[in-house]
Amino acid sequence: xxxxxxxxxxxxxxxxxxxxxxxxxxxxxxxxxxxxxxxxxxxxxxxxxxxxxxxxxxxxxxxxxxxxxxxxxxxxxxxxxxxxxxxxxxxxxxxxxxxxxxxxxxxxxxxxxxxxxxxxxxxxxxxxxxxxxxxxxxxxxxxxxxxxxxxxxxxxxxxxxxxxxxxxxxxxxxxxxxxxxxxxxxxxxxxxxxxxxxxxxxxxxxxxxxxxxxxxxxxxxxxxxxxxxxxxxxxxxxxxxxxxxx
Amino acid sequence: xxxxxxxxxxxxxxxxxxxxxxxxxxxxxxxxxxxxxxxxxxxxxxxxxxxxxxxxxxxxxxxxxxxxxxxxxxxxxxxxxxxxxxxxxxxxxxxxxxxxxxxxxxxxxxxxxxxxxxxxxxxxxxxxxxxxxxxxxxxxxxxxxxxxxxxxxxxxxxxxxxxxxxxxxxxxxxxxxxxxxxxxxxxxxxxxxxxxxxxxxxxxxxxxxxxxxxxxxxxxxxxxxxxxxx
Numbered sequence: 068x069x070x071x072x073x074x075x076x077x078x079x080x081x082x083x084x085x086x087x088x089x090x091x092x093x094x095x096x097x098x099x100x101x102x103x104x105x106x107x108x109x110x111x112x113x114x115x116x117x118x119x120x121x122x123x124x125x126x127x128x129x130x131x132x133x134x135x136x137x138x139x140x141x142x143x144x145x146x147x148x149x150x151x152x153x154x155x156x157x158x159x160x161x162x163x164x165x166x167x168x169x170x171x172x173x174x175x176x177x178x179x180x181x182x183x184x185x186x187x188x189x190x191x192x193x194x195x196x197x198x199x200x201x202x203x204x205x206x207x208x209x210x211x212x213x214x215x216x217x218x219x220x221x222x223x224x225x226x227x228x229x230x231x232x233x234x235x236x237x238x239x240x241x242x243x244x245x246x247x248x249x250x251x252x253x254x255x256x257x258x259x260x261x262x263x264x265x266x267x268x269x270x271x272x273x274x275x276x277x278x279x280x281x282x283x284x285x286x287x288x289x290x291x292x293x294x295x296x297x298x299x300x301x302x303x304x305x306x307x308x309x310x311x312x313x
Numbered sequence: 314x315x316x317x318x319x320x321x322x323x324x325x326x327x328x329x330x331x332x333x334x335x336x337x338x339x340x341x342x343x344x345x346x347x348x349x350x351x352x353x354x355x356x357x358x359x360x361x362x363x364x365x366x367x368x369x370x371x372x373x374x375x376x377x378x379x380x381x382x383x384x385x386x387x388x389x390x391x392x393x394x395x396x397x398x399x400x401x402x403x404x405x406x407x408x409x410x411x412x413x414x415x416x417x418x419x420x421x422x423x424x425x426x427x428x429x430x431x432x433x434x435x436x437x438x439x440x441x442x443x444x445x446x447x448x449x450x451x452x453x454x455x456x457x458x459x460x461x462x463x464x465x466x467x468x469x470x471x472x473x474x475x476x477x478x479x480x481x482x483x484x485x486x487x488x489x490x491x492x493x494x495x496x497x498x499x500x501x502x503x504x505x506x507x508x509x510x511x512x513x514x515x516x517x518x519x520x521x522x523x524x525x526x527x528x529x530x531x532x533x534x535x536x537x538x539x540x541x542x543x
Contacts, residue, residue, distance in 0.1 A: 214406045
């Protein structure tokens with residue numbers, strides 16, 4: 068998952084839409100709360116809510132009424148605030164923010180977990196097959212418009228892939244890790260990569276290595292694993308910045 | 314002469330109710346070099362973006378008789394902090410052989426250079442090479458000389474004329490520099506939200522509307538200094 072999110076992060080950082088990594092988990096959280104309330108599948112609710120939010124964001128962005136970053140932040144606030152209101156109607160249930168921040172793989176049923184895994188496989192296959200298309204769209208909207216047929220449809224497809232992946236990953240690893248994987252590895256990689264291809268490959272490798280090291284550190288020192296990975300990622304960013312760009 | 318684009322009664326409104334282009338009717342023919350001039354906020358960028366299909370008309374229509382239209386924006390939306398090389402840029406948005414097109418604009422030795430390390434003028438040349446590789450019938454350039462110094466301007470316009478002839482394409486050039494732009498064009502569109510005047514350069518330059526629009530801004534230079542010449 069860290070590999071996939073770090074790769075997706077390359078597009079998100081290029082598009083300057085990192086707030087998406089904050090907005091989608093919040094919207095997904097609203098889906099989780101409603102699914103919990105009405106007894107529906109959590110994974111289905113996350114997919115439904117992130118798809119609706121992504122399509123709405125895409126539509127409103129094209130209307131040019133609100134800047135992309137503000138729009139994403141508005142959805143982030145709406146998702147969280149609505150989820151808290153809905154939770155207040157559920158008697159005897161207290162908000163467990165640590166579950167939201169760090170995820171809870173045990174709270175997901177086996178069926179949901181298989182469904183999530185299937186979607187991640189589909190997303191990874193799409194990234195493998197259409198990386199050059201997504202890269203075009205992320206690099207330059209004006210050039211991709213003239214050199215790519217149906218660029219608007221492809222753009223919507225990319226937003227949906229990113230939104231659903233981020234939403235589903237949030238339930239498993241939490242908002243903190245999702246946001247970190249989507250933002251930090253690509254920003255580290257671009258500091259020393261010599262080409263755009265290298266940036267994506269290095270970002271994925273950085274995501275993978277920091278996950279392994281972070282998990283080991285967490286086990287060794289008995290500290291929370293998600294937070295360890297985030298701190299490790301950001302330390303790597305500052306270290307790289309100090310070494311590569313003095 | 315074959316028509317490439319026909320604009321009929323085009324109006325573009327931006328929210329909430331700002332009319333940027335008002336009832337424009339224009340046409341672009343094969344092989345023409347058109348200069349689009351106007352003051353800041355006159356709608357030049359909006360018009361070229363609408364021709365490129367990046368902005369939808371609020372009213373009227375734009376008939377495109379070719380889909381080979383390439384648009385080079387005034388300010389590139391490429392994130393130059395990412396280490397994308399010119400070779401990668403061509404692999405994504407251009408066609409082979411990259412070397413031939415880069416040679417046309419004098420940038421052959423830059424193939425493996427990162428885009429973020431180029432100057433404004435070099436970047437414009439790379440974008441033009443990228444456009445050439447797509448063999449467009451119509452090239453739209455928004456303020457291409459904004460990142461170029463005065464000395465390089467002349468050779469830039471010579472290059473534009475050369476590629477227009479070699480590649481038999483039409484070019485619409487947006488610029489503030491009315492003297493230079495008019496000198497190189499076949500046709501001039503003078504814009505102020507609506508079309509003030511249009512036609513051959515000499516005709517436009519002497520028209521009442523053109524003089525009313527630009528003359529108040531063209532103050533002759535007066536040499537002032539606080540030193541004595543030896």
